[in-house]
Amino acid sequence: MPERSGREFENLLREAGCSEKVIAHSHAVRDVALEYAQQDPLVSVELVHAGAMLHDIGRGKSHTIFHAQHGADLLRSQEFSEEVARIVECHTGAGLTSDEYTLLRVSPRDCMPQTTEEKIVSHADNLVKGSRRVNIAESIESAIHLPRKVRHRMYRLALDVELLCS
Numbered sequence: 001m002p003e004r005s006g007r008e009f010e011n012l013l014r015e016a017g018c019s020e021k022v023i024a025h026s027h028a029v030r031d032v033a034l035e036y037a038q039q040d041p042l043v044s045v046e047l048v049h050a051g052a053m054l055h056d057i058g059r060g061k062s063h064t065i066f067h068a069q070h071g072a073d074l075l076r077s078q079e080f081s082e083e084v085a086r087i088v089e090c091h092t093g094a095g096l097t098s099d100e101y102t103l104l105r106v107s108p109r110d111c112m113p114q115t116t117e118e119k120i121v122s123h124a125d126n127l128v129k130g131s132r133r134v135n136i137a138e139s140i141e142s143a144i145h146l147p148r149k150v151r152h153r154m155y156r157l158a159l160d161v162e163l164l165c166s
Helices: 006-015 020-037 045-054 067-077 082-089 098-103 116-126 136-142 148-164
Strands: none
Touching (some): 006 020, 020 045, 020 116, 045 116, 067 082
16 A cells, blocks of 8 residues: 555545544544554554544445445545455444344444454544543443443453553
8 A cells, every 4th residue: 555645635535525523533543543553563554544544434425333334435446455445344333243234224244343453443433532532431431322242342442452552
């Protein structure tokens, strides 16, 4: 993947119809994600940077849970790498299983973060509300409306990223 600048990512987000709030959020998620990525020499910092900046590109089309799939599909249509598309696709909460997508009446895809880069961006997104950083307890507390197993998954993801990047 050729290295791109933050300005190029901002332009892509604007072209996709994302608001300035979404762009500010993306910058904040990128900053948190890069903190983690730079702690592990095996992590692709370029990939984390791209995935974090573009994770909400689907919000130009939808502000529902479906924005992740919309964003991943958009990036695939623009010939971004599958690694970046997967980060976007898997970033919501701590991922969604194909069964959970089926229950939401969306095309079933396994969108559980698998790679370290996918996990880092998903976790970083959980730690940013708007453009403000929060801790994992605040994040899970704000997700009280979600099923208990999803909140548990968010907590396990947080532990996993903390262990991977320490």
